[in-house]
Amino acid sequence: MSLVKEILEEFLKPSLSYKGMQVNLFGIPRFKQHSPASLRTTVWSMKKNGLIEKRDNKWYATRAGKKFVQRKFESLEQFSNKFEKDAPRNLLVMYDIPESKKAEREWFRWHLKKFGYKMIQRSVWVGPSPLPKEFLNYLQKIKLKSTIKTFKLSRTYKNSS
Numbered sequence: 001m002s003l004v005k006e007i008l009e010e011f012l013k014p015s016l017s018y019k020g021m022q023v024n025l026f027g028i029p030r031f032k033q034h035s036p037a038s039l040r041t042t043v044w045s046m047k048k049n050g051l052i053e054k055r056d057n058k059w060y061a062t063r064a065g066k067k068f069v070q071r072k073f074e075s076l077e078q079f080s081n082k083f084e085k086d087a088p089r090n091l092l093v094m095y096d097i098p099e100s101k102k103a104e105r106e107w108f109r110w111h112l113k114k115f116g117y118k119m120i121q122r123s124v125w126v127g128p129s130p131l132p133k134e135f136l137n138y139l140q141k142i143k144l145k146s147t148i149k150t151f152k153l154s155r156t157y158k159n160s161s
Helices: 003-012 036-048 063-074 099-114 133-141
Strands: 016-018 021-023 052-055 058-061 091-095 118-121 124-127 148-152
Touching: 003 036, 003 063, 036 052, 058 063, 091 099
Parallel strands: none
Antiparallel strands: 016 021, 052 058, 091 124, 091 148, 118 124
């Protein structure tokens, strides 16, 4: 989990504090594993990027910060693999997901691997078909569907290596 996401989560949920430090239910500091320099740098970067702002001597998540956390939570949705291990690879998937959606692109690649897809070129994968309907619906929800093209192969792809 990224430090930015952790910090924003703290701004968005009620939490306990002891002497101004965020703590869990047992009184253990929330960000103890991070150095003060790392926290300072991250908070400065978050302020610069418009994710947080200081009002009345307190820090708050901005609308952009709330949207950032929501997008992170959405990208965590998991789908199960319904394909057999040696299912025929007869679907070609090509995508061009922009750099601004890097987390979603990594999530998408991870699921392709989970579904038994193999990369044959950068952004070109081959695997079993069809992709799960709920997975495709989710791609539509997170606005990735338009960046992905699928092609049904007339013959099963045989990996030469």
